[in-house]
Amino acid sequence: MTEMNINEKKVAVVGIGGVGGYLAGMLGRVCPHLTLAARGGRRDSLLEKGLVLHSDYKGEIMIRPERVVPIEEMGQQDYIFVCVKNYSLEEVCRELGNAVTDETVLIPVMNGADPGERMRKLLGKGTVVDSLIYIVAFANADYSITQQGDFANLRIGIEDADEKEQRKIEEVSELLTAADIDHKVVEDIQQAIWKKYILNCAYNVASAYYDNNIGQLRSDPVKAKEYEALVREAYAVARAKGISVEQKDVDAILHRFYHELADDATSSLQRDIRDGKQAEIETFSGYIVREGKRLGLDMPVSEKMYEGLLKYEQKR
Helix, strand or coil: CCHHHHHHCCEEEECCCHHHHHHHHHHCCCCCCEEEECCHHHHHHHHHHCEEEEECCCEEEEECCCEEECHHHCCCCCEEEECCCHHHHHHHHHHCHHHCCCCCEEEECCCCCCHHHHHHHHHCCCEECEEEEEEEEEECCCCCEEEEEEEEEEEEECCCCCHHHHHHHHHHHHHHHHCCCCEEECCCHHHHHHHHHHHHHHHHHHHHHHCCCHHHHHHCHHHHHHHHHHHHHHHHHHHHCCCCCCHHHHHHHHHHHHHHCCCCCCCHHHHHHHCCCCCCHHHHHHHHHHHHHHCCCCCHHHHHHHHHHHHHHHHC
16 A cells, blocks of 8 residues: 555544554554544544544654544545444444445454454445454543553454455555554464453453452462463363464463563453443453353353353443
């Protein structure tokens, strides 16, 4: 993709939270036709002040998108990064109808194992490029975005990509390169997605269930063993689904738990439940439990914590 192509491309970001805000900030430096989908106070702030990104990795960034509109007013787009919570995906896809053509590329940068698959079924047009991101980022009360740490790295790909899909992956890669967004094109994107998802099935679920940080979880022998069980149960589901994860991936996830994660680390699921917000319980817990049952697997710890998290949600 040449610079002239980028200048002509219509790029949109839907969901201007931590992840979407980081991507929008980076893209806004090189994409003159950038549309951000936002409503209410966030839209007012973006129109008045632009998007402000405080990034440990990339520095202080402020961009002014060409347009800030509700999703249904975006118009046709060439590339759409979808960075919303999983529970919003169906509604977002309905609202995206007029923005997507057969040539549009959609990149869901979301939690969970199946947003790309769901998006393909819901939209029925365009090309969906699967992805995941390793990042620590969040939106602040003033709608600015903070990215912490010295990394923000995407993985992109499509399982068994045909010629057209391969071309679309390459286009997305060129766009990300132009925007200085670290990424890799991976052949086995499902393996990459599930490596992160297995980690989150333990990290998010155990921290939210006990409302403990990582230090509290690993210093309690019972809770630490339950964390291990959550990892192994999710790994068993992945293997039963034919995902090419291996025992070494489990070992790496557990090594990270015991030796790498900060003592005060908390999860997005934990914070949302603590703050009384709608939470991605189904994404991190419900999905893996249902898939395990469907595949005839025994998942006692995952089931126990899912039932407990649902009680928190009912109280909310």
